[in-house]
Amino acid sequence: MEISRRTVIASGVSVGLTLVLSACAPGTGSGSARHSATGTTPAGPTAFRRTSWSTDPFASGSYSYLAPSDMGTDARLVLAETTGRLHFAGEATSSAAPATTHGAYESGRRAAAELVDSTGTILVIGAGFAGLAAARTLTDAGRGVIVVEARDRTGGRAHTVTLDGIPADLGASWIHGMDDNPMVDLAAAAGVATIPFDYDNEVGGSSSAQEFVDDIFEQALDAEDPEGRALAELLPAQLSPEQQWAIAVNVGGEFAADPAQLAMAAPDEGDSLGGGDALLNLGYSQITDHLAQGLDIRLNWAVADISYDDAGVTVRSVDGQSLRADHGIVTLPVGVLHAESVSFSPALPPEKWEALGALQSGLLDKLWLVFDEVFWDPDVDVINWIDPVNPGHWPFWVNGYKIFGEPILLGFNSGDVAREFAKMSDDEVVASAMAAVKGMTE
Numbered sequence: 001m002e003i004s005r006r007t008v009i010a011s012g013v014s015v016g017l018t019l020v021l022s023a024c025a026p027g028t029g030s031g032s033a034r035h036s037a038t039g040t041t042p043a044g045p046t047a048f049r050r051t052s053w054s055t056d057p058f059a060s061g062s063y064s065y066l067a068p069s070d071m072g073t074d075a076r077l078v079l080a081e082t083t084g085r086l087h088f089a090g091e092a093t094s095s096a097a098p099a100t101t102h103g104a105y106e107s108g109r110r111a112a113a114e115l116v117d118s119t120g121t122i123l124v125i126g127a128g129f130a131g132l133a134a135a136r137t138l139t140d141a142g143r144g145v146i147v148v149e150a151r152d153r154t155g156g157r158a159h160t161v162t163l164d165g166i167p168a169d170l171g172a173s174w175i176h177g178m179d180d181n182p183m184v185d186l187a188a189a190a191g192v193a194t195i196p197f198d199y200d201n202e203v204g205g206s207s208s209a210q211e212f213v214d215d216i217f218e219q220a221l222d223a224e225d226p227e228g229r230a231l232a233e234l235l236p237a238q239l240s241p242e243q244q245w246a247i248a249v250n251v252g253g254e255f256a257a258d259p260a261q262l263a264m265a266a267p268d269e270g271d272s273l274g275g276g277d278a279l280l281n282l283g284y285s286q287i288t289d290h291l292a293q294g295l296d297i298r299l300n301w302a303v304a305d306i307s308y309d310d311a312g313v314t315v316r317s318v319d320g321q322s323l324r325a326d327h328g329i330v331t332l333p334v335g336v337l338h339a340e341s342v343s344f345s346p347a348l349p350p351e352k353w354e355a356l357g358a359l360q361s362g363l364l365d366k367l368w369l370v371f372d373e374v375f376w377d378p379d380v381d382v383i384n385w386i387d388p389v390n391p392g393h394w395p396f397w398v399n400g401y402k403i404f405g406e407p408i409l410l411g412f413n414s415g416d417v418a419r420e421f422a423k424m425s426d427d428e429v430v431a432s433a434m435a436a437v438k439g440m441t442e
């Protein structure tokens with residue numbers, strides 16, 4: 001989840017998306033030498049990195065959102081319920097903090113607590129925050145734990161890469177709410193500094209359109225049957241470009257879904273933590289690396305089948321290996337469960353599928369652009385863009401120069417717009433982004 005709803009409502013024009021950044025300390029890069037602010041937009045970036053979470057088979061989307069359904073917010077509790085010897089964790093099972101790293105982490109600790117008085121060995125499926133938290137807790141308690149992970153790395157949807165020498169988070173980047181957030185202690189334990197980010201330090205956008213969206217969210221809180229109805233029902237038939245921008249930022253950026261897909265109850269889900277948001281110096285992967293230390297993790301171990309009975313749990317990999325333990329903890333993302341690329345024997349019970357009907361996999365994608373020099377306002381944190389031709393495309397940008405001291409812009413798309421972009425070539429995506437950059441900087 002990108003930002004706390006309360007923050008948005010309280011801050012008026014202030015907008016937010018998860019910054020897909022992790023950073024050097026502000027101003028510590030070499031960028032000041034490259035700042036000219038000429039106002040001349042170059043033809044293209046010198047380097048770029050694009051995410052495509054919808055086509056990633058081990059995520060199939062960015063994070064869960066609450067769709068209109070009969071089950072409503074109970075879906076997260078039902079998804080979290082134990083089925084035989086299978087326990088379930090992952091961000092989508094968190095009612096307190098869905099779609100966040102700390103929600104995923106706490107869900108893993110909850111699943112570990114369910115097993116702490118049991119006997120025997122434990123298989124954990126997935127080495128993201130949920131799986132690592134479960135494995136860490138149970139291993140530290142002296143239990144025999146094996147983690148199987150499809151990728152060649154740990155961290156799942158927290159993943160830091162290096163772009164032109166700069167650490168860049170492609171998935172999670174923010175700690176959402178510093179007060180009582182386990183990520184703060186984990187960062188400290190891993191020796192990672194946190195960097196506050198000021199959403200209010202922005203240009204562009206529209207305060208009246210922001211107020212329009214704030215009002216829609218207020219109406220959603222008071223609506224009848226908010227779990228069964230879509231947020232789109234509260235919107236007028238025609239939206240101005242400014243209103244489309246505000247929805248792209250506050251609905252798409254927050255929930256990774258469009259108003260027609262999202263339950264009216266979604267903005268009221270989860271508990272907002274206070275204390276402001278922060279980025280992690282040099283990226284999120286440092287925390288997952290820290291959590292993973294000393295655990296028995298089998299990488300490149302993609303599970304194809306999970307069978308469970310009264311005596312234990314067996315997992316089989318796509319290349320025919322198998323492992324058996326007394327208990328299992330499943331942390332597969334909802335997108336992977338929906339895709340049914342992992343089969344369950346016996347099949348998951350109907351109530352799990354009903355829960356999965358309510359918990360869909362949203363999409364937020366990011367594009368990092370690196371330039372030779374800064375040609376935009378170097379002092380703002382956020383640049384909002386109301387596209388006159390395609391309102392809602394590239395609505396929110398982060399000024400990487402402010403964070404990294406490097407000439408970087410970071411753009412976002414979400415929901416159906418992001419799904420359309422996911423079908424395009426790199427050249428088409430970068431060309432579209434550059435048209436937006438030109439519009440917002442000249």
Ligand SMILES: Cc1cc2nc3c(=O)[nH]c(=O)nc-3n(C[C@H](O)[C@H](O)[C@H](O)COP(=O)(O)OP(=O)(O)OC[C@H]3O[C@@H](n4cnc5c(N)ncnc54)[C@H](O)[C@@H]3O)c2cc1C
Nearest residue numbers: 018090091101104126128129130150156157172173174303
């Ligand atoms: C673009 C984006 C931006 C985000 N921004 C933020 C943010 O700023 N702050 C925040 O708090 N949260 C943010 N999130 C959400 C956060 O990243 C997730 O909620 C959290 O990382 C999920 O952890 P998890 O353990 O539940 O799932 P995952 O991290 O997805 O872990 C599941 C693991 O299962 C593995 N797996 C999948 N299929 C198989 C298989 N068949 N066999 C074996 N293993 C398998 C996966 O590879 C993965 O490692 C963002 C997410 C995205 C994508």
